[in-house]
Amino acid sequence: MDLKDRRISEWKRFYESFKFAWSGIFQTFKAERNFQIHVFITVLVCIGGLALHFTKFEWIVILFLVGGMLAFELMNTALERVVDLVTKEFHPLAKSAKDAAAGAVFIYAILSVIIGIIIVSNHF
Incomplete structure (x- = not known):
């Protein structure tokens, strides 16, 4: 070659x-229903940001939050599928891995909502 x-x-x-x-x-x-929900919320947040005239900095923060949320959800899905591939039977370690990944998504979602509330509250 x-x-x-x-x-x-x-x-x-x-x-x-x-x-x-x-x-x-x-x-x-x-x-994945949760991913669909996150995409729908992303669209709503973007419409809200346009309506409220977010600053450039606010858009940067929002885009990092949205991108991180979607990325976390994709990684959670990947981990769940790999665990399901390895074992179809219930196993405590498989459950623990899935729960930890879901917990990471949940923490980031809570953080995103709190930051979003802070950003939106500046516009009222």
Whole structure:
């Protein structure tokens, strides 16, 4: 394989990594109610931010919160599926892993709501 073919192959793998990522996002959206809820709330928050004329800094904070929330939910889904792949039977460690991942999502959701309330309260 010459240098040109190797570069094309690297770009193809790079492109395909984006395809796989989008596929994971869309599959999660189709299958996971919580992810759908988070996306719906994201849309509402963005509409609210436009209506309230969030500052650039407020938008940065909101985008980090929304992006983090969606990323946490994707990771939680990935962990749940891996655990389900490893064992179909009840196992205390599997439950513990799933509960811990769900707890991480829950903590970030609470933090996001609190910060969102602080940001929105500045506009009233």
